[in-house]
Amino acid sequence: MSSSTRILILGVLLDGPLHGYEVRRRLELWGADNWANVAFGSIYHGLAKMADEGLLEVVEGGRGGKTVYAITDAGRQDFHSRLFGYWWEIKPIVDPFQVALTFMDRLDRPQLLDAMRGRAEQLELSLKMLERALGAKQAYGAPRHIDENLRLQSAQLRAQLDWLREAMGRVESGDLP
């Protein structure tokens, strides 16, 4: 499974044994569906795989009921080394919008400016929603520092908006594309 799925599952289990559905719920509570992509089917796959690898163990299994998994020492180890890895590694942000950008020369100027204006509005809207979410009460049970995800997201969207406005100017002046 993807490395993010893996560490997210391990991280959730750090606080105690859970079954698959509960892992999913925990992740949804954290809003992980917004900034990661953890299809719930992958959670069950991940749990089984990591149990196979010895990072997890089945605590309460089988007989038609739920399968509860607990993290092992090897699992905790793996969690920590991956976590460090994530802090040090800069992976270029992969954003489908970069693809739109690549083909900006395939739209004629009025179309392009229209698209840019549209995107700017969308970005403003997203930023507003993020700010509202930040102002609102914490989701019950989610740790406080989860807000940092929103703050970072917000900073990055604002950067995109600034870039976009500047680029619109250059398109208008014929500098781009």
Added chain:
Amino acid sequence: MSSSTRILILGVLLDGPLHGYEVRRRLELWGADNWANVAFGSIYHGLAKMADEGLLEVVEGGRGGKTVYAITDAGRQDFHSRLFGYWWEIKPIVDPFQVALTFMDRLDRPQLLDAMRGRAEQLELSLKMLERALGAKQAYGAPRHIDENLRLQSAQLRAQLDWLREAMGRVESGDLP
């Protein structure tokens, strides 16, 4: 195949028929491996699939040699509607670093500050490299506006760096996590 792979292939073929390997080369030339993820295995799959769907047609095929694909009118149509979609749609940026962030409370303060300092340095380095790339001569054959990908990337990394510095302050003052 993923939507990005699809539009990237179509976009490359817009300029004329090519075979799989040449599509790959074109994408590498554009630096697409940095800001998208197009495993080259997926290119061949994508070409075959889209030929099946009528978006491409085989121009020069079989007999052990290369298979050359050309874009059809349906393909051009599909390309344009997807391109518009990308301009309008804000997908939250999915960055594995957000995962590291989620678990910041699992490191003790000295470890965390160390990790943050490390990341800040990495970010500075990445920014420097991007700036160098922007200053350098254009890769032969890549369109000029490809630079915008780098500019946007750079703006977003800088936003992350600013956020990180501010968050370090809050960690030092005990406000986080």
Added chain:
DNA sequence: GAGGACATGCTCAAGTTTGAGTACAAATTT
């Protein structure tokens, strides 16, 4: 106490992604 709506908990087949590996050609070295 029957019927329905919703939550819980998971399975599995169909599809997608991956990159090591294959095969041959061209260029370079020895």
Added chain:
DNA sequence: AAATTTGTACTCAAACTTGAGCATGTCCTC
């Protein structure tokens, strides 16, 4: 000119992802 390296072009099996769908429980409502 044989041998080796590098480049071109692709295949394919193994692994992963996905979400519709199933089975069961729980709570309401009439």
